[in-house]
Amino acid sequence: MSQIESYSPRKIAAMAAFIASLAGPVMAESVMASQANVQFANISLSTPASRECWARYVSGTGRTNDNIIEEVAFRVPCPEQMTQGFMHSLQRSLAARGFFSGHVSGRPDAETRAAVQAFQRANGFNSPILTLKTAQHLGLVPIERH
Template sequence: MTLMPRIPALTLCLGLSACMAAERQAPGPLAEPPVVADGEGRCLSRVTTPAIIETVTEQVIVRPAVLDSDGSLRSPAAYRTVTRQRILRERREVEFATPCPEVMTAQFNASVQRALKARGYYAGPINGVLDSRTGRAIQRFQRDRGDVDTPVLSLRSARDLGLVAVPREDAS
């Protein structure tokens, strides 16, 4: 069984009721990072995305081959292996809107699993539990759509899956 790495999160409480509501929730493995109300009725999540590092290994010629006047090989070329790394994307902290904890019920989570299964992202059981398999499916779905690269469901992805209503001002 492969366990998902824990993603460090920063919790901000902008009102005592938002903190207390988040504490009352029985968190599952992906209930973290806690969501926080921003004062406008929205809930936000903040995660740190890891850096993406590329490792390149190549053969570099040290001494070229030496040929005789008739074209026969006198001594072969000499090579050395060079390995280097470069950062493709820096580690960064990302804050995004997410469904609030009171929305993330077992029924809602089962709907997330069904919606991801219908789109070919999830192959597990429809059990309403946000486990690591569901988190990986959410992350692949969000990454493929250019959304946040995290197993935490974003509000944008929840809307794209048809699970959360789009506000009227965004619907036009």
Template sequence: MIKPIPLLGLVLACATATGCMEASVARAPTAPAADTIAPLSAPEVVDAQTGTCFARTTTPALIETVTEQIMVQPALIRSDGSVETPAAFRTVTRQRIVRERREVEFETPCARVLTPPFVASVQRALLARGYYRGPITGVQDARTRAAIGRFQADRDDVLTDMLTLRTARDLGLVAVPRDTL
């Protein structure tokens, strides 16, 4: 029996396995569609003028649950300082959006750069910084993507498990342009 693969899982698997798709046309503006929900709403593109690869992803909303004690009735204090009636409190729990869901576009190393030796270098760099625990395989597996995500979270980079150009630069694997120094 053939088991159906969910479309979203297929899109994610194809996008992470193939890297960025190279094209000879200039990069068009990538305004997100209003009804786009998938994490990768468009394939990675190459800016024909600069040769830079870009990817888009949807960062999830960050929601926290806040529990507070709200005073319903203050304590009644006698003239001698003793408490006649203690204060009454009510527990209120609510959710608060810390960060909105949004689509972001970011630079990423192109597919021709993401070779097994380069991915092994990424794994070694993450291992040296304490983010990766596992064998150096040269394969972008779930363990490697999770380590990339943790490193990005600590560096305030785009929260994705894809290797961004900024992450690669922070790891010392891609040269920093002179004009940014």
């Protein structure tokens, strides 16, 4: 990357006067001086706004009478959203609703997964994997409006 130089208004005026003297007479009012500093910044976005994360789950044996494995795919909060603070909020939210009685540790332990499954089962979906819909219902992630 090349180095960017900054010139004072006095130096710019002197250069303009010199260039003008090469071209012929110039009125003093026609010389305009200004100073500019240019800075560059690298910006990176950690997550695209349209990112969607999905999970698949097979409940029970996952097999039908015809010996076909059935699984369900559903949206989930993305891994970067599942911070320790998020897990604290999840555990407190489930505890407030009577589904979690363990220590609020902020870790996704077996007791938290069991509480998630019990809450989701009570709401019509039997899975220990937290769905995006459940996270939205609990107020942990924003509800998308299209």
